[in-house]
Amino acid sequence: MLYAYRKLNLSFINKIPLKTFIKKVKIRPLMISSIIILFLTFHRCTEVLIDNSLEPKAGFCLTFDDDYIEDWYSINDMLLLNNVKATFFVSEIYNLSSDQIELLTELKTSGHEIGSHGWNHTNAVEYLINHTLEEYYQYEIQPAIEYMAGIGLKPESFAYPFGRSSDSLDQFLFQYFNILRHVTVEQLQLSSKEVDEIDEIYYKFNGTRYATGLGIDVNYKISQEMLKKVLIRAKTNDEVVVLFSHRPVDSSPQPYETNKTYLDSLLKLANELNLRSYRFSELLDYN
Numbered sequence: 711m712l713y714a715y716r717k718l719n720l721s722f723i724n725k726i727p728l729k730t731f732i733k734k735v736k737i738r739p740l741m742i743s744s745i746i747i748l749f750l751t752f753h754r755c756t757e758v759l760i761d762n763s764l765e766p767k768a769g770f771c772l773t774f775d776d777d778y779i780e781d782w783y784s785i786n787d788m789l790l791l792n793n794v795k796a797t798f799f800v801s802e803i804y805n806l807s808s809d810q811i812e813l814l815t816e817l818k819t820s821g822h823e824i825g826s827h828g829w830n831h832t833n834a835v836e837y838l839i840n841h842t843l844e845e846y847y848q849y850e851i852q853p854a855i856e857y858m859a860g861i862g863l864k865p866e867s868f869a870y871p872f873g874r875s876s877d878s879l880d881q882f883l884f885q886y887f888n889i890l891r892h893v894t895v896e897q898l899q900l901s902s903k904e905v906d907e908i909d910e911i912y913y914k915f916n917g918t919r920y921a922t923g924l925g926i927d928v929n930y931k932i933s934q935e936m937l938k939k940v941l942i943r944a945k946t947n948d949e950v951v952v953l954f955s956h957r958p959v960d961s962s963p964q965p966y967e968t969n970k971t972y973l974d975s976l977l978k979l980a981n982e983l984n985l986r987s988y989r990f991s992e993l994l995d996y997n
């Protein structure tokens with residue numbers, strides 16, 4: 711210390727008394743340790759950031775369709791508790807009350823995605839038999855985008871009502887949405903395939919701007935065992951399985967409804983398998 715003082719005594723601070731100098735030097739270790747702590751914290755933060763953006767990772771994407779706003783909101787705590795971000799594709803949004811819009815906004819604030827499921831919930835393939843693409847846009851797409859943008863919920867993604875889509879329609883809608891959700895043809899027709907053999911429900915980070923969902927409402931008859939197979943394949947192959955449901959209910963699910971206990975088991979299992987939860991639009995972030 712004295713040596714350092716003497717050295718400095720020759721320099722520009724030679725007027726500083728020894729006591730003051732010692733005080734200053736004593737502060738230095740504190741400053742240095744603070745800098746080290748800051749550096750380590752920054753380093754750690756950078757590591758976490760890098761970890762999130764590095765590689766695509768096996769996961770699942772949980773989506774809900776239509777306009778069951780209160781029922782969707784009723785599972786928000788369950789989703790957050792399990793660190794899951796869901797995507798809610800809302801249709802006929804003009805019918806919602808201001809209270810329902812508020813709940814939808816809260817879901818977005820909680821970190822979930824709000825996508826579009828059409829202004830009138832139209833079967834696009836049937837509609838286009840007698841209408842042009844421009845008419846479809848004005849009838850089904852444009853009002854939904856404008857209305858949702860007006861209330862701070864501009865959609866980046868779209869889920870086809872009734873799962874009815876076509877390649878040319880996809881190309882047309884890519885002008886307005888980043889990513890589109892289809893429904894697996896295996897659930898639109900009778901199929902004998904095992905769930906882990908339905909290749910199209912697994913998103914593979916290959917740059918496609920659509921992903922295909924597997925319905926898990928009670929009418930789709932996807933047992934817990936089958937669900938486990940679905941998640942294990944995603945884990946094994948580093949893919950993301952896309953699931954869709956409509957209305958979460960407390961008991962006795964009817965067609966297009968899913969029991970909340972079933973959803974809870976799904977989330978727990980996904981956590982056990984260390985699967986990442988993806989909002990629908992996030993699938994594109996890892997291509």
Ligand SMILES: [Zn+2]
Pocket residue numbers: 775776801827831871872
């Ligand atoms: Zn629908």
